Amino acid sequence: MKLYANPTSPFVRIVRMALIEKGLNEAVDTTFVDAWADDPAFLDANPAGRVPTLVTDDGARLTEALLILSHLDATGTKPAVLAGGPAALSAAGVAIGVFDAAVAVIIGRKSAPDFDTGLVGRKRYRTMQEGLRRLDAAFDGSQGFDLPAIAAITALDYLVFRFPDHDWRGLCPTVAAFRDAHGDRPSVRDTVPRG
Structure with a gap:
């Protein structure tokens, strides 16, 4: 999996925290981008130019933090982040x-x-x-x-x-x-x- 991220975004942070909590951090290649710079590879992954964006191993592009968290809950082995x-x-x-x-x-x-x-x-x-x-x-x-x-x-x-x-x-x-x-x-x- 590849995560397009920014080190200051709170939306990115909830995803990064969940990755660590679920033991999935090592399974993700995190690439920090400037969402305002219109990087072609990033825009290919998410034409809206918003972080976080997760590209799954099968090429699906997940572009909203809560959608990414839902996917991580389905992928990870630790307790669900969206539970409760x-x-x-x-x-x-x-x-x-x-x-x-x-x-x-x-x-x-x-x-x-x-x-x-x-x-x-x-x-x-x-x-x-x-x-x-x-x-x-x-x-x-x-x-x-x-x-x-x-x-x-x-x-x-x-x-x-x-x-x-x-x-x-x-x-x-x-x-x-x-x-x-x-x-x-x-x-x-x-x-x-x-x-």
Whole structure:
């Protein structure tokens, strides 16, 4: 399998964390790309030019993080990342909504330097703040390490990375403590956003 990735994308990170947790990391050739550079090989794999993109051993091109996670659950031998029922998927959805809003701000800034203070930018910040509060209310620190945990850690780390002037950890102390308790876990440690 080949994974087209970017070291800062939270969508890529949830896939990379799942690969490590499921023991599939060594079975995947990860190629880091600049999604804005229009690399021909990457665009051949995904004409939308979005990461993550997974090309399976039989040539199928999976282009969305949750579709890739579903495939990994079907491929891997460890417990399913997407397990846990509606409550777990709901918590994961809140966390994914948080980092989706953050990515929207980063992309919005590319075309409008004042994006953060406009209507859409303010709504995205509200989504990030309220999402972290709700996520924290759903966490009790005893979670397994499945998609809600992976997505929550990813959301918090991404906000701290992209918006360091805000006290994101203060909005979600339970999630922050959970993240800190798992900071040395290879899937967390080896996928921290950099760049």
